Amino acid sequence: MSNWTHQHILDLATFSKKDYFSVLELAHRFKSLPNTGARKLPALQGKLVTTLFFESSTRTRSSFELAARNLSADVQSFSPSISALKKGETPLDTALTYVAMGADILVVRHSVSNVPEQLAKELQHAGQRTAILNGGDGLHSHPSQGLLDLYTLANYFDPINPNPDALIGKRIVIVGDILHSRVARSNLWALTACGADVTLCGPKSLLPEEFEAFVDHPPPGQKDDPIDKRGQIKIEYSLTKALSKADAVMALRLQKERMHQNYLTDLNSYHFEYGLTHEKLKYSGKLIPVLHPGPVNRGIEISNDLLEDRSICLVEKQVQNGIPIRMALLYLIAAIDS
Ligand code: CP
Numbered sequence: 140m141s142n143w144t145h146q147h148i149l150d151l152a153t154f155s156k157k158d159y160f161s162v163l164e165l166a167h168r169f170k171s172l173p174n175t176g177a178r179k180l181p182a183l184q185g186k187l188v189t190t191l192f193f194e195s196s197t198r199t200r201s202s203f204e205l206a207a208r209n210l211s212a213d214v215q216s217f218s219p220s221i222s223a224l225k226k227g228e229t230p231l232d233t234a235l236t237y238v239a240m241g242a243d244i245l246v247v248r249h250s251v252s253n254v255p256e257q258l259a260k261e262l263q264h265a266g267q268r269t270a271i272l273n274g275g276d277g278l279h280s281h282p283s284q285g286l287l288d289l290y291t292l293a294n295y296f297d298p299i300n301p302n303p304d305a306l307i308g309k310r311i312v313i314v315g316d317i318l319h320s321r322v323a324r325s326n327l328w329a330l331t332a333c334g335a336d337v338t339l340c341g342p343k344s345l346l347p348e349e350f351e352a353f354v355d356h357p358p359p360g361q362k363d364d365p366i367d368k369r370g371q372i373k374i375e376y377s378l379t380k381a382l383s384k385a386d387a388v389m390a391l392r393l394q395k396e397r398m399h400q401n402y403l404t405d406l407n408s409y410h411f412e413y414g415l416t417h418e419k420l421k422y423s424g425k426l427i428p429v430l431h432p433g434p435v436n437r438g439i440e441i442s443n444d445l446l447e448d449r450s451i452c453l454v455e456k457q458v459q460n461g462i463p464i465r466m467a468l469l470y471l472i473a474a475i476d477s
């Protein structure tokens with residue numbers, strides 16, 4: 140893993156094809172470990188991993204903590220509702236406080252975009268070597284989710300050797316609240332980097348046409364795209380058309396907490412047009428897997444029957460794969476530091 144160069148993991152726009160290979164290969168090795176006494180590896184012994192979640196989470200926070208423990212790190216978590224944030228302390232001063240306690244890696248989630256990146260810059264400015272791992276920031280990025288989704292799909296298409304090339308030429312549909320989704324944005328970087336073509340689908344109010352050019356230019360502050368040739372992005376407002384010839388579909392949560400205006404007429408109409416059901420999947424012409432990053436609004440983004448159909452619904456596998464993926468990310472950035 141000597142090719143790894145990222146001190147922080149903030150966004151997948153900076154990931155090269157080699158980076159995707161490194162993460163998936165390592166995650167697959169961690170996942171394949173016998174579930175015996177060998178479950179805990181000594182790789183992060185003596186390191187302190189702090190989960191600094193300013194916004195709520197079940198999956199990301201818990202699986203980062205489990206991943207860190209599986210690598211023998213010490214784990215410290217922060218509860219915003221009973222913290223000094225309530226007395227007006229800033230995210231930066233909160234981060235510096237945990238750095239002063241010896242945090243080697245901060246896993247940061249915040250409802251405002253780019254907070255993890257700002258913290259990384261500020262810590263660097265303060266001469267600190269603490270690594271920042273983005274656990275999801277505003278509408279911007281959720282890199283560990285993008286990677287676990289990529290791994291879940293690679294595993295589906297090539298169970299023996301789940302690697303990024305398993306995505307070449309695959310047609311992946313992402314349906315739902317694209318506008319507010321950091322998961323969609325991270326998946327767009329990851330899937331197109333690995334050669335998949337992505338069709339984005341949803342109501343016009345939640346899917347601006349500009350998304351078609353989302354990966355055409357590196358984000359501000361980044362000089363080049365590390366990927367020579369990406370897959371394409373298409374916009375399709377009809378789900379039945381989007382599903383035609385699709386190889387997989389990912390539904391996204393309607394993020395009501397981020398909707399500050401009326402984006403939808405009503406939830407029943409949304410489910411009728413864009414909710415995934417066994418019936419609608421038939422438009423793909425074959426059996427295709429269904430993903431959702433969670434949490435799910437049951438009966439709205441996916442019907443209950445489909446959500447519980449383990450033969451094609453990979454939601455549980457996504458959660459399981461989050462652990463080895465996050466182990467791989469912690470392992471790789473800890474190795475940079477040592
Ligand atoms: N997918 C995801 O980020 O879930 P949590 O909000 O539960 O972490």
